[in-house]
Amino acid sequence: MEKKIKIGLFGFGCVGGGLYEVLNQSKLLNAEIVKICIKTKGKERSIDASNFTFDKNEILNNPEINTIVELIDDADAAYEIVTEAFRKGKNVVSANKKLIALHLEELIQLSQENNVSFLYEASSCASIPVIRNLEEYYNNDSLSKIEGICNGTTNYILTQQFAHGKSYEEVLAEATELGFAETDPTLDVDGFDSKFKLDILIAHTFGKIVEAEKLLNIGIRHIKNEDVTFGREKGLKIKLISRAEKIGDKVIGFVAPHFVPADHFAYNVENEYNCVAIQALFSDKQFFLGKGAGSYPTASAVLSDVSALQFDYSYEYKKFKSGRDLEFSNDFLARVYVGSRNKLTDQIEFENVEESFAGLEYNYKIGWVKFSSLAEIDFNKREDLFISFFSEDVKFENVNDESRVEALESAF
Ligand SMILES: NC(=O)c1ccc[n+]([C@@H]2O[C@H](COP(=O)([O-])OP(=O)(O)OC[C@H]3O[C@@H](n4cnc5c(N)ncnc54)[C@H](OP(=O)(O)O)[C@@H]3O)[C@@H](O)[C@H]2O)c1
The missing domain is CATH 3.30.360.10 (Dihydrodipicolinate Reductase; domain 2)
Structure with a gap:
């Protein structure tokens, strides 16, 4: 059954900002951005300040949010966010190739242990749907x-x-x-x-x-x-x-x-x-x-992952056997x-x-x-x-x- 995706978004730069717009334009998707976590105070933003937080825990501890979309440019901070999201039972979509390449085995294991999805189509060649x-x-x-x-x-x-x-x-x-x-x-x-x-x-x-x-x-x-x-x-x-x-x-x-x-x-x-x-x-x-x-183009791949979560999609890694x-x-x-x-x-x-x-x-x-x-x-x-x-x-x-x-x- 199709379920509502309630998103906690990390990052509102090139890709995060793009996702906000494509999500608003895509009428087909049953998804909504609940809160956006950013880093730099005082930066001019294109949308109202009430959308944002500087505290990652405000998103990670919010039980209403079932999906974390991680689109930040810092692989170390992303590691903390993504692993914590798994532990809190939230699905994760990421575009962060450095994070994923450096920690893939651990991230797969942690997501599976917590029975959540971890999707990252945009991490490899952005808009090209190669991973799925x-x-x-x-x-x-x-x-x-x-x-x-x-x-x-x-x-x-x-x-x-x-x-x-x-x-x-x-x-x-x-x-x-x-x-x-x-x-x-x-x-x-x-x-x-x-x-x-x-x-x-x-x-x-x-x-x-x-x-x-x-x-x-x-x-x-x-x-x-x-x-x-x-x-x-x-x-x-x-x-x-x-x-x-x-x-x-x-x-x-x-x-x-x-x-x-x-x-x-x-x-x-x-x-x-x-x-x-x-x-x-x-x-x-x-x-x-x-x-x-x-x-x-990158946001379109992220959107596709978010859309797949509506149907509880996750990679099965069958080739790993x-x-x-x-x-x-x-x-x-x-x-x-x-x-x-x-x-x-x-x-x-x-x-x-x-x-x-x-x-x-x-x-x-x-x-x-x-x-x-x-x-x-x-x-x-x-x-x-x-x-x-x-x-x-x-x-x-x-x-x-x-x-x-x-x-x-x-x-x-
Ligand atoms: N750009 C592309 O075409 C592209 C393509 C494929 C994949 N990617 C991947 O997508 C991710 C985002 O790239 P981007 O180009 O959108 O980066 P970007 O334009 O530099 O934006 C980065 C965003 O991350 C936020 N941020 C950084 N550290 C944070 C933290 N610790 N907590 C919360 N927010 C934090 C920044 O906040 P502030 O706004 O407050 O500074 C900013 O909004 C990266 O992993 C990148 O490799 C990008």
């Missing part, structure tokens, strides 16, 4: 691969760089001015945001919870115009790709820049758009495209490009070098490397190096299961 599809639609199909563009800020920067030949620094400054990038863009440009989203997607794709710190995230901070030009001359764009695959009993996953050709699913995904591509055994390749950020035994691995080979304005000597240990160029102001090498050796280098801090992968070129040693090898070969 992974949970429900793909429940009986064996998934071998998921990849995509999971961060709008970096995709905006890469799109503008490629289109206008501007430097990374110029485009970042413009993106900050336009509100596409945070004043401190570290989480976005160093690939952390993409990694948190990938971590959540891995859990729902393969049923495996991987500690976020195990997933390598290499961002775009040190991209130079020469790297973009190298790609352009070969018909390739650079995209920040989050990717994960299941090979036999192993799961691999990482975030890094990739050169993609014109027939790659991500090639024409531009600006703040995100995308997700899934490889399944029976349904084969499928592709989702949508806005990965923004007030209304088989996924638990999978092993996360960095034990594979990848073909990479490394560009630098310095001479490239032994910064990267190549298994073989297929192509190289050494000039006065620009150098590059392309070849196969052991991924595990890359994981030992903090590329986000190596101003002298830009590394980019190639979408097709990852291969595994010691994989005996032929069907899985075939699945890999047929993957995009």
Whole structure:
């Protein structure tokens, strides 16, 4: 039976404010925001002060409120709010990928112990309805691969760089001015945001919870115009790709820049758009495209979760039964490009070098490397190096299961 959702909302910024508006416009939903908790006193608000509180307990202790919607920008404070909400028997909807990626196992356990729902569609690629599809639609199909563009800020920067030949620094400054990038863009440009989203997607794709710190995230901070030009001359764009695959009993996953050709699913995904591509055994390749950020697009995913609560929906995590035994691995080979304005000597240990160029102001090498050796280098801090992968070129040693090898070969 449809029940009334009485919401205690945390956060009234980009997404929280958006939710307030879309909820008011959506006449179909039997839901109401009872109170909104915010942080900063004296800030101008678009609605009456009587809607707000600065005391989280006023919401958490209110028995009338059956649902907490957590839309704040502080993962530590969110952890306190969400765990307390579970203990008080309230359902929770969240968009907070950092909170979820860092505490997923514990949050699932606590929500289940307290018999409440914990939904977070907006946490991964905002408006793209990927998590519920992974949970429900793909429940009986064996998934071998998921990849995509999971961060709008970096995709905006890469799109503008490629289109206008501007430097990374110029485009970042413009993106900050336009509100596409945070004043401190570290989480976005160093690939952390993409990694948190990938971590959540891995859990729902393969049923495996991987500690976020195990997933390598290499961002775009040190991209130079020469790297973009190298790609352009070969018909390739650079995209920040989050990717994960299941090979036999192993799961691999990482975030890094990739050169993609014109027939790659991500090639024409531009600006703040995100995308997700899934490889399944029976349904084969499928592709989702949508806005990965923004007030209304993100609020629409939150709204969908709230709506699902009317029917007591919760994720069942059915894939966890088989996924638990999978092993996360960095034990594979990848073909990479490394560009630098310095001479490239032994910064990267190549298994073989297929192509190289050494000039006065620009150098590059392309070849196969052991991924595990890359994981030992903090590329986000190596101003002298830009590394980019190639979408097709990852291969595994010691994989005996032929069907899985075939699945890999047929993957995009
Ligand atoms: N923006 C997007 O496009 C997008 C997309 C997907 C997911 N998300 C996620 O959605 C969440 C919210 O993002 P946002 O862009 O809406 O952030 P935002 O615009 O910066 O707004 C954050 C809100 O959280 C409130 N807040 C911060 N700490 C709080 C606390 N301890 N208690 C109560 N309220 C607190 C702030 O209060 P004051 O107003 O008083 O400062 C503000 O209203 C984040 O987890 C983000 O990762 C955002």
